[in-house]
Amino acid sequence: MSEAGYTPPSATATASPIAELRGVTKRFGEVLAADDLNLSIRAGEFLSFLGPSGCGKTTALRMLAGFETPTSGEVRLDGAVVNTLEPYRRPVNMVFQHYALFPHLTVAQNIGYGLRQRRPKPPRAEIDRKVRSALEIVRLDGFEGRRIWEMSGGQQQRVALARAIVNEPKLLLLDEPMAALDRKLRKEMQIELQNIQRRLGITFILVTHDQEEALSMSDRICIMRDGRIVQTGAPRELYDQPRNRYVAGFVGTSNFFDGAVTGLDGGTARVAIRDGIVLAGRALAPVAAGQAVSVSIRPEQIRLVRAAAGGETGWPVSILNRIFLGEHTEYLVKHESLGEFMVLTPRQAELSDGPFNAGEQLTAVWDAGSALVLDKD
Template structure:
């Protein structure tokens, strides 16, 4: 098997912990997952959902209760961490403060225990420094680097060993917003240029959407949806995903012979739905704020109770009934009614509303 051509396969992986109170806690509940070679794969979810436990299980830092982990044709869950063809970049970069950048990168190569000439090691270090954009920083100590540069050194050290899979546990969480966004672009570039499979853990949906080829959304130890960023945003299969990926208005509606009536007494036309709901009863409908526009005679008429200018958008919250409020995102240059207390009406874009299951 050549480097980087192995699919990472998880089969029936379960991890149980015993809490201090003596209760059993299921951190992973029978995970099945295939991550293909060369993929930038994201594991996304709130704290305690199991994503980091899965990453640590792949790395060999946690022992699964049951299940299997395969890298290509090799079962690796029985192997110690140092024999697995994976490497990990943690939140804390763990650079050696007394070593230079070059020495930090060389450390991982030296720990492999394989014989390599000094020329081979030098060439590998040079290659990694260029890959992460630090070609002129090799003689500096970590204390002479910014947070983003330290993160790149940690990345170069991990990549220098040419793992089949690189595991990244929220490595950008300590960076400020502007630097984090810049590093998102850099990480994607590095992943594409190296061709190595990246498995990236985060709780930040914007981070996940901007980098991932595919995203697995975790909740309570299970994968609740797996898909591309576009699929997760446009076609959430349940309320948890719809809430976690972007913003969504949730409305309780009553169905009656093709009529869709909200709790606030507003009627949503059939053409507003991707798939018009049928039958009789009560369901939840989701509408993204950007799919609502200000329009005279629109579906949702009421009083503006919040107005937020956020640079690219103007966010308006309109109370449309005694217990019903909807948020809309309109163009920042909008000059119509936008102050608290103003009255306005919002229309739903065609084929944008959808029934959302629990």
């Protein structure tokens, strides 16, 4: 098929990826914004691009939308190359970070705007029916006549979402749509977006720098760095089996202890840290003796005890800081040689053992299987 227009796939093609990036590179002059991106996106999944500002995630989203053209490589929708196909001719809609709503139009007029631009224009009764259906989906029934400036931030986001889904796109692209919301409302909208996505079966692609947002909402997460895809996988896979230190540090919180491999025993590596301290951990990828690595341990996998049980290996630490967060408490502790690291203690443990206080001398304990030995790159 040529790029002159978009043709839906045949019934026999439904098993193919709904969208693909094949060797996609994007340059803005001398700036390399996206570098050899290869990704297959499944129909009906919730995929997130996660990474810091400037990593290329928004550029990838804009190339899928048609707002940017790849310098090289192919963007495919339903198997068809769409590199130069105009955005309005793609089965794609986008919800922008600042919503881009029209303040002079009512809620219903904003939602139906895209339908009114179609040629041939649908009958007014059909537009009204689809607008009402979209309002029902985002739970804004009865708000048809409101002006945008009369709506709260969360309500405006729902209007932007309704405007996108009313066109029944195959791909719904979300460019950090919850960045302007407060924490409580953001959590509510995360659940709402998941419910809407499951109800409609539309493929959602989210761009975010918020790891909690990506972990809580996504079927798969695509971690990006410096314009490249570092690792793609399910949230639990990325959390439990990060490819390197960068992924472990960006997906969740982790403590890192740098050193060099001194020995190997099956899948376990021994790592010399400093002052004669050797930590053991699972090596998720092949490592060699002498290789510089990081030992990663999640804060929730460390226990603080006043006295280690028999057979437990512990590290004497002093508490520097205590932050009570309701369901858990975060402790910043310090070991003479390992340095400072974070420990997360669940509320239930504190109720039974009692809280620890700044300045208290304790023992930090973790299982060797909880530690991961990772490439530092």
